[in-house]
Amino acid sequence: MTIVRTRFAEAHPGLADDADPVTTEIIRQALNAAAEQMKQSLIRTAFSPIIYEALDFAVAFYDADMCMLAQAPTLPAFMGTLGFCVREAVEGVGGPGALSPGDVILYNDPYGTGSHPQDAAMIVPVFHRPETGDDLLVGYATIKAHWLDIGGKDPYCTDTVDVHQEGTIFPGVKLYDAGRLVSDIYRMIVANSRMPEMVIGDINAMVAGARTGGEALAAVVRRYGPDVFRRSVARMYAHGEALVRGWFERLPDGVYRADSVIDSDGVNGAPIPFGVEVTVAGSSVTVDLTGCPDQAGGPINCPLPSTVAAARIAVAFLAGAGEQPNEGHFRPLELVTRLGSLFHPVRPAPCFMYGVPSDHAIELIIRALAEAVPDVVxxxxxxxxxxxxxxxxxxxxxxxxxxxxxxxxxxxxxxxxxxxxxxxxxxxxxxxxxxxxxxxxxxxxxxxxxxxxxxxxxxxxxxxxxxxxxxxxxxxxxxxxxxxxxxxxxxxxxxxxxxxxxxxxxxxxxxxxxxxxxxxxxxxxxxxxxxxxxxxxxxxxxxxxxxxxxxxxxxxxxxxxxxxxxxxxxxxxx
Structure with a gap:
């Protein structure tokens, strides 16, 4: 039995103490405003109502260490997954050293995005160009949005038995290379969609939105300089961490448990019971899902990124004080999973309906803490x-x-x-x-x-x-x-x-x-x-x-x- 512990490590250690608090707040709000600009660009140019009306997408910025700088108020279910998307997409094209200004990376592998292939991510690396020297990679602008169809057995599936039935997978490929469209990738997308005009329209909107966000992030770095920017970001993360730790410190230490039952896995009709344990120790919280069942035969398996997202949503709901989150908010959190289980499946387990167990887990984490904080839950x-x-x-x-x-x-x-x-x-x-x-x-x-x-x-x-x-x-x-x-x-x-x-x-x-x-x-x-x-x-x-x-x-x-x-x-x- 392989147990996996997922933690969110400190970024930019030692830099926060030297940051000016006023400048930090200005940069924090500038990043939030830039993320909102990226969001509005996508809404105004998307073809599909599921994007421009239902808002089934998320937009965010990540720093060069792939820690979340800011996210506009968009889909919380993607809140914990975009960092995985950035990491896997960049690795798929050869790592940060293989990136150039003008690149746009496409990534939709369910085991890296945490969701079905229709939830595809576009990642734009953001560079700062000093007066002398080489371009400096300072972060990433990313959008993850739902496409209407990308070649699954059906446009939306509840009965798949492996991940290969669920849609065409792009495991980190450049859609634009140094600003030039990679026509082979583009033609593969068109050839694998039942509704290519709608999908291509949405892809172009995602590229435009991510580029808009990238330009806004570069402008913030250019205005304050990379050194001040890094120090302010470190202080911003430290504030988010302190806020969440302060909330959990007020709770009595202990192990809290809640249980539930999933209707079925979409293929086999039997109900699936599972539980979650939440351990509060000082200012830290551990969510343990190792006791859940093995991965299912139907598509309700929840890949690790979306399991992380479920824990993050619950923590932000209870302890986030209504702030737009950044990486620091999640440093107090540790997630424990078991490889090959419902909440950490291995390829090629189907996972199209990953949201079913993910949503259950959010509700159970919150319910587990009802004993500790009945006034809040x-x-x-x-x-x-x-x-x-x-x-x-x-x-x-x-x-x-x-x-x-x-x-x-x-x-x-x-x-x-x-x-x-x-x-x-x-x-x-x-x-x-x-x-x-x-x-x-x-x-x-x-x-x-x-x-x-x-x-x-x-x-x-x-x-x-x-x-x-x-x-x-x-x-x-x-x-x-x-x-x-x-x-x-x-x-x-x-x-x-x-x-x-x-x-x-x-x-x-x-x-x-x-x-x-x-x-x-x-x-x-x-x-x-x-x-x-x-x-x-x-x-x-x-x-x-x-x-x-x-x-x-x-x-x-x-x-x-x-x-x-x-x-x-x-x-x-x-």
Whole structure:
């Protein structure tokens, strides 16, 4: 049994003490603003709604040591993975010494990105050109975004049995070499996509965004000089580390555990139980996933980068104080995994639905710490992104089309408040819910219902947030892949609060048949079918008998709960 310990080492040791705090803060905010500029460039030029509407991407800067300088508010699930992307991509082309100004590297190997091949990364090395001497590598601008299709067995897969079925892999190759397009790589991308025009449009947007970010990072270094920049970055990392360590120091030392069950692996129907242990020791925290099952036969295996991301998201959620994170925030964290397991699979294990165990792990790390910090930890949420991906050929033109999106869930209640209703799960909390008008204008369906789900929130002293009821009427024959998890597990309540509702997807066919799906690839939807998505809600916090009667009556007035539900769980309000 091979145990792997992943730590985040100190960068630029000894430099932080000499940095000016005012200059450090100016540089920190300049980096955050530059990352936001890179984000907006991508949004404004992307072809696919999954990028420019749903915001299924992340943008970040890394220093020359491949430590995270800044990340714009984008997809948290990619927060822990982009550093792996940069490291593996640069190694794939021969290391830092093989890089030149104008290079753009493409990388989408799932075991380095942590996700499916459709989540591809573009990396632009950033150089500082002094008045004399050679160009100095000062960092990297990187974007990771979801492509609609890159040659998998289906545009979105829940039933793969090895990684080779999941899409074409580019294991670190130069798409641009010293500013010149590498046409062979470009043609391979085009040849391996069912929707090449959309994918190429998004690739060009990613290249433009990463170059925009690279120019902004170079401008910051040029303004302050490499030496001041390095010292300020070291102080910036030290601040992030101190912030997180200060939070964990206030917790009682101990080992905290939580357990859950995954519905299935998408191929074999059996549920998969697993647990997580979180050890707090002084100002450090260790997340241990060595007790999880061996890697699965279906595509729910979570490669190490996304396991790291899950731990990072949980730590940032609890201890990050709402700051945009940098590498320093994660120095107090150690992750322990077992090679060949669900959370550290080895090639060629399938991993297309890596987000299923990753999202479970986030929720369990937070739940494990409920014993240590009950005032902070909320009850469970719907706990999944409820991904749906649709595709087909338009009847009038025969043109291929595809679209996909995550969907909101109810959030868990806390000791101080009700849970929020219909928000993206924390792993996708910076993404957006595509407007109905965009969907109906682009895709062959009609939205027949879009509403908060009455009675869905877990009852409690504070009520869980409501899930969403959403119904699509299919206007042309098409296919759907359902990527739902947590369809059997009810979102738990805390401190006497009751559970919320799980996620559910039901297809109502034109002949009156109905069928429920969770992880299912290529569901054929004939014209006239109706797809009903019922996203999960949040669990309640505290006994329902302690809920403020006026809050109960307000919930009834607003339609959040029915009079019957109110009398069943809150009779004291009447």
């Amino acid at each position: 909320p009850a469970a949420s719907g706990g999944d992104i409820n991904a749906l991906v649709w595709w087909g050929n338009r009847e009038a033109t025969g043109e291929p089309w595809a679209d996909g999106a995550p969907h909101p869930v109810g959030q868990g209640a806390s000791r101080s408040a009700d849970g929020a209703s219909a928000l993206m799960y924390i792993s996708e909390s910076a993404t957006r819910f595509t407007p109905s008008e965009v969907w109906e204008a682009r895709n062959p369906w009609r939205i027949e219902r879009l509403a908060l789900a009455e009675d869905s929130g877990g009852p409690g002293r504070h009520r869980g947030g409501l899930g969403l009821d959403l119904s699509f009427r299919v206007l042309e024959d098409q296919y759907l892949t359902a990527g739902l998890a947590r369809t059997a597990l009810e979102p738990w309540g805390l401190d006497g609060g009751l559970a919320g509702r799980p996620n559910r997807l039901t297809v109502e066919y034109p002949d009156g048949r109905t069928e429920d799906f969770s992880l299912k690839t290529r569901i054929f939807l004939p014209t006239g079918s109706v797809v009903h998505l019922r996203t999960g809600s949040g669990g309640g916090y505290g006994p329902p008998s302690e809920r403020d009667p006026e809050a109960v009556r307000a919930d009834v007035r607003e339609g959040y709960i029915s009079p019957e539900q109110a009398r069943r769980h809150y009779p004291h309000a009447f």
